[in-house]
Amino acid sequence: MNWDWNYAWHLLPVLGQGLVVTVEVTAAAALISVVVGFVLAIIRRAGGPLGGLVAFIIEFLRGTPLLIQAFFLFYVAPLYGITLSPFVTGAIALGAYYSAYTAEAYRGGIASIPVGQWEAASVLSLSPTRTWIGIIGPQAVRAVLPALGNYIIGMLKDSAILSVITVSELLNQAQSAGALSYRYLEPFTLVGVLYFAISYPSSIGVRRLERRLGRRLSSTHR
Amino acid sequence: MFHALLDGLATTVEVAALSAVFATVISLVAGIARSSHIRVVRIVAGTYIEIFRGTSAIVQLYFAYYVLPLAGISLSPIVSGVAVLSLAIGAYGSEIVRGGLAAVPATQTDAATMLGMGPWLRLRRVLLPQALVTILPPFGTLMIDLIKATSLLSLITIHDLAYQAENLRQLSGGAESLRIYTTTMVLYFVLSMAVTAVIRLLERNTQHPRSARGFRRATRGSSAPAAMTAGSVQAEADR
Numbered sequence: 205m206n207w208d209w210n211y212a213w214h215l216l217p218v219l220g221q222g223l224v225v226t227v228e229v230t231a232a233a234a235l236i237s238v239v240v241g242f243v244l245a246i247i248r249r250a251g252g253p254l255g256g257l258v259a260f261i262i263e264f265l266r267g268t269p270l271l272i273q274a275f276f277l278f279y280v281a282p283l284y285g286i287t288l289s290p291f292v293t294g295a296i297a298l299g300a301y302y303s304a305y306t307a308e309a310y311r312g313g314i315a316s317i318p319v320g321q322w323e324a325a326s327v328l329s330l331s332p333t334r335t336w337i338g339i340i341g342p343q344a345v346r347a348v349l350p351a352l353g354n355y356i357i358g359m360l361k362d363s364a365i366l367s368v369i370t371v372s373e374l375l376n377q378a379q380s381a382g383a384l385s386y387r388y389l390e391p392f393t394l395v396g397v398l399y400f401a402i403s404y405p406s407s408i409g410v411r412r413l414e415r416r417l418g419r420r421l422s423s424t425h426r
Numbered sequence: 427m428f429h430a431l432l433d434g435l436a437t438t439v440e441v442a443a444l445s446a447v448f449a450t451v452i453s454l455v456a457g458i459a460r461s462s463h464i465r466v467v468r469i470v471a472g473t474y475i476e477i478f479r480g481t482s483a484i485v486q487l488y489f490a491y492y493v494l495p496l497a498g499i500s501l502s503p504i505v506s507g508v509a510v511l512s513l514a515i516g517a518y519g520s521e522i523v524r525g526g527l528a529a530v531p532a533t534q535t536d537a538a539t540m541l542g543m544g545p546w547l548r549l550r551r552v553l554l555p556q557a558l559v560t561i562l563p564p565f566g567t568l569m570i571d572l573i574k575a576t577s578l579l580s581l582i583t584i585h586d587l588a589y590q591a592e593n594l595r596q597l598s599g600g601a602e603s604l605r606i607y608t609t610t611m612v613l614y615f616v617l618s619m620a621v622t623a624v625i626r627l628l629e630r631n632t633q634h635p636r637s638a639r640g641f642r643r644a645t646r647g648s649s650a651p652a653a654m655t656a657g658s659v660q661a662e663a664d665r
Contacts, residue, residue, distance in 0.1 A: 267618035269577035
């Protein structure tokens with residue numbers, strides 16, 4: 205087994221294409237989960253039968269593998285006339301899976317907002333919508349920003365699972381390249397390096413953000 | 427159909443249990459190493475943790491399955507699968523253990539040292555029992571992640587639940603997909619719930635030595651020797 209620089213060099217454009225798809229699908233999933241997670245958190249908080257149902261859905265999504273959820277969406281949806289491209293299917297699967305996680309993060313964030321904020325909003329007779337969007341939402345988002353950041357890094361890494369439903373992301377491209385040349389050392393090593401090169405600096409960035417926000421939050425609340 | 431899925435479930439439970447044991451050992455070793463006062467030990471543990479946390483488990487799995495044999499390291503799929511899962515989950519577990527140890531007040535270390543305890547005795551009787559309280563809840567979540575991650579082993583030909591589901595889908599020509607995948611998800615979900623229940627039970631049994639209930643239990647005597655040491659050391663320190 206020898207590392208072939210020439211071959212590795214030739215792989216770069218193909219892997220580059222895959223990396224673009226990886227970033228795109230992660231961005232789409234991140235957008236879905238940041239929005240849907242918030243909605244789920246609000247519904248769950250409201251309680252009642254609907255809140256209970258959402259709580260169950262969150263538990264279910266968190267208790268089953270993304271791989272199976274992706275297969276489910278990929279193979280079952282077309283049987284009922286819903287045909288989506290692999291990319292869209294993958295983005296929805298990844299986004300839905302992580303919505304369950306972001307919903308729980310938001311729940312914690314909302315719970316951490318001082319009661320005084322709710323009271324102030326109701327004294328000013330703000331409508332529930334304005335209370336959520338103008339008062340609670342922004343503070344909750346700020347409180348959960350580091351958690352959201354970590355989940356987005358998680359999405360980046362888990363997007364590799366979407367290669368099994370033929371999304372032509374990084375790992376999928378590496379596999380095809382490897383299958384063509386019967387050389388797996390270079391493609392898989394480069395894929396690992398690329399994931400690391402993005403996720404490691406990102407996680408350091410999130411840690412820094414966490415420290416900065418922590419300092420600011422504690423100085424405003426006390 | 428149900429029979430094949432149950433067979434797969436048995437394999438899933440097997441690999442999950444094996445990986446859980448190894449991952450726990452790795453978490454403890456690497457987590458303690460990461461908190462060591464020896465710089466080299468800290469760096470070695472840190473490198474392992476960051477490499478495995480910085481890449482996807484599925485990529486690590488493919489690397490072990492496709493690349494290692496080229497280097498003359500031919501492992502059976504089950505061995506490389508369990509090894510990769512243990513290392514991947516262990517990397518996250520190490521950070522939990524490190525965090526748990528860091529959360530134990532420094533006065534505990536001081537008090538134990540003052541009582542003449544060596545590093546290992548201190549770790550075993552004072553620091554770890556107290557860290558366990560902070561370690562257990564996130565460790566439970568990690569075990570759920572492990573169960574879910576075992577589904578990736580189906581991609582390297584291990585006949586687990588996910589593999590059986592995919593196999594059945596192909597046999598049925600796709601027509602039975604809804605039933606097959608719904609059942610599969612329910613089985614994974616039940617497994618996750620079972621693990622959550624076990625962890626909750628464990629949590630209830632590890633009272634914090636410094637909480638009122640934990641202290642009462644500790645001072646009552648023989649039932650909790652580890653907590654007793656920690657509790658009485660704390661009592662010493664508080665005086």
